[in-house]
Amino acid sequence: MRGFFRWSNKWWPGLVPLVILWVVAAWNTTVPLEKDLTAEAGAALKDTILDKTRITAAGRDLTFSAEAFSEQGRRSALAQVESAPGVRLVIDETRLVPEAKPFVWSAERDVVRVTLGGSAPLPAVKARLAEAARAAAGGGEVADHMVLSRGAPQRFDAAAQLLLDQIGKLKDGKVMLSDTSIALSGMARELGGREAIAAALKNLPEGFTVTENAVKAPPYIFQVNKDPVAGIVTFTGYVPDNAVHAALVAAAARKFFDAKVVDNLKASVGAPSGFANAATLALGALSRLSTGSLVIADREVKLSGDALYGIAADQIRAGLATELPKDWKAATEVTVRPAASMVDPSVCQQLFADLFKKGKIRFETGRATIDPDSASLLDRLVEAALRCPAANIEIAGHTDSAGDDATNQALSEKRAQAVADYLVKTGLPSERLTAVGHGSTQPIAPNDTDEGKAENRRIEFVVKE
Template sequence: MRLSSVFILFCAFAFAAILSVATAWVAAEAVEESSERAIRTELDRDALTWADVDTNGLLVFLIGTAPTEAARFQALSAAGRVVDSARVIDQIDIVDSEGIVPPRFSVEILRNDSGLSMIGLLPAAVDRDQLIEDIRRAVPDAPLSDLLEIADYPMPDGLEEALSYAVSVLRVLDRSKISIEAGRVTIKGAAENEDARRRVEADLARRADGNLRLALDITAPRPVISPFTLRFIKDAEGVRFDACAAPTEDDRAEILKAASAAGLEGKLECRLGLGTPTNDWGMASAMGIRAIDGLGGGSITFADADVTLFALEGTDQSLFDRIVGELETDLPDVFVVNATLPTPPEAAPQGIPEFTVTRSPEGNVQLRGRINSEIARQTADSFARAAFGSTTVRTTARVDETLPANWSSRVLAGLEALSRLSNGAVTVTPDALTIIGNTGNQNASSEIAGLLADKLGESELFEIDITYQEKLDPLLGIPTPAECEAQIVEIIGDRKITFEPGSATLDAATRDIMDEIAELLQLCGDIPLVIAGHTDSQGREEMNQQLSQDRAQAVVDALRERRVLTASYEVRGYGEEQPIATNDTEEGREANRRIEFKLRQPEPVEETETTLETIEESAPTDETSQTDGAEEPSDGQN
């Protein structure tokens, strides 16, 4: 009986022990599953999908490969929010950053009537807020949509410079697409006309640093050409176009193919424009060029629907008749052909009448030779003075009433053609009009050929020999922003920009300096210029700062009155903060009262540490400084 009781008691204790162990095991499993599930939820909430969780009792193991050390720490923090951090065992690896190829960083900035938008990927090292602020400053009235993404990789070489350049040119084109990569900027946009396109391309090119690769695709509406002119010549001097216009790319290709077959070599130019009298212009022009080639030489001029052909002297009559007849038959009905085969003179006449106009590189113009009436002489003189300036013209032409009736109109046409050249000469004879000279306009030959064809008519012979020179091209002579800054220094020299004492009113003696600076800045165009005002330390600091701001603004207003575009200029008033001399003497205070002109530089990147060696090795920043120099009282008024 006693043995049975002991056995029963033993079984009860065994059952209780087994039940306790089972309960503990179930509880541990529940804790493990609950912890694992809660930590997974927290990791998912932080988008840490690379991390995984494993549990063993109360211990939690974090495993996986983190892209960065920061991501590893973020995963540990997420687990620590669920369980005691002492229970978290870190088994996370870090990706070898040296083996990772960084992504291709690029940005596209789109500007249109709706505003601006930025799309792309930038490294975390870029100051995104500063970039947006710079863009808003460049185009202040345009809404900005920021769709940029950031990746934590090092800054590639050349990307920061490309971004700064892109921001600086944003205001140049109202409709544009700017694609930015490290060391490269691609700009696509539209200009109002061909001249504006050339001006914009020159401006964009001069802004670019030498290490920056720049690709430009600026389009412009095709100009209206009137008369629509093509003039092709083949003679002893060679094969050339004096003028070439085409309505489409296909027409231009057809024209240039015919010219090449006729012997034209080198770079072939033909303007695209509007105003052609027929859709068959390219085909008709190519026929005319082949006709001149078949004749062995001569000239052909298309001026709208009028076609004027001159064969070379001595051309076989039967060949002339055949080729001209074929041309008249094959050309579309809209064209009217006037063909001439010059007759060799029996003997050269003596004393051929001639009228000559010359324009020197210095701008002096002389009219000499013969003209057909006193009224015609006065008309030519008045026309020349209006075109070239009354002080540069000298007329010594004499009256010869035996000259042809159309002599005067040919003289005026020659004067108008010469006015489009930088220098040159026009010669009028009974049989021809010849113009030679130099120009900075790449389209001058085409424009003058069209002018003479329109003024002289289809039966007149004229010759053009015009040379384009880059040094005369005003668009290629635009100084760089740095050159503009340096030239302001040269303009001011030892003179001073002065104000009336204690005020922001420019002194009358400053008018000449402002006129010269304005003339330079009109040529410089849209540059990031800062105009800063400074005072001495006399008076209250707040008053000095406001006075310096008002004086800098007065300079900008004076430039605007002189028709300078100042939208890209920034006005800053520093008051007494940046003296360049001591304020203990009148000479020093006068030096500190000044206006500074300098280019706006990109915001410097803040360094975490600055050593003494770094400071000593840094070169000082050059500034263009100009004192206002006014003799002012020292009673608190700067």
């Protein structure tokens, strides 16, 4: 017995290397096998659409977990893993991607980014929408908070792509899709943007409907600045169309009789109702200011500047307050320019002559009604008259030779009196003014051309000391 133990103590240490060799051999065999099986299973899934896919191996047994987008897709993926060469057993831990009820998707834009939220039906669709959002952001940041969900309506991809195109037209705002219902809100980036979005929404895929479109247009801005030092009146902003554009520029040329009009206007949709009438009225008010600015923002008229005398300031404020179209409002900050220094009558006469060289008092054809376009010139004449309070002024009316002498005589007298009445309403004493008519007896140009006749139809101021 004692010999047996002596013998066993000699042989068992020889087993240790054998065990180590066996373990190493088993490891070197199992690890490559598991890697190969995992690779084979992964290759079998290369054409399968799954999310959160994970395959682990324990010997020849695989644990397969993933989220599939349909039951058929889940079963097909499981079958492909089970059929991979060398696989003995597959432990199925697959499931379906959660279903969204309702299926909601959104895109929201602010100053710095476009944020995508809600659900996307497939990874490829999710990637395409993120790329479309980057294009809509114009280089801005894109925050992708979309999750993958089942339950998307048919043609979701096309609808969402079209809605992302509209996000690019917003300064800020949001588009939201809930199943097949669509809601939009925000501020359009440019004038006409709201209309462009509405037009684009008519191309939504069949079955989708817009339940709310609360996209607003940016303010419709029309602006005019009068600079008497440079002798320039500058127009910027928007007008509804070329016809209104031409009419306003032509009106400005008549109203601002001694200034150059710089036209930077652009035609755009979105003008409020009554824009043309309001802008024309406001231009008349601005023309009566020595310096000032006019801003029309939607239905609000903002006028600021200096009137030439106190009564003119009152008339301008009252005119804008009462004569604008319905639902329009006025905000006026009209002050009175400090009175110019007094001058002797001879200087006053020269002031009148200089003004009449630049413009003329206009009347309705064949009548003694003063054209509103003459208000600016009349105010300048009043200002000049106020500078020589000791001088009397003869207001002389003249006509062309068309018609009979008696009619022309009467018309010239009535027009001269209309001007005198206007001046009295501005505060000039009536005893300083005398209205006379000369008919067609004192032409300053031939009456055989339209141009000559226009020159002969005139009002003159003559200072009487």
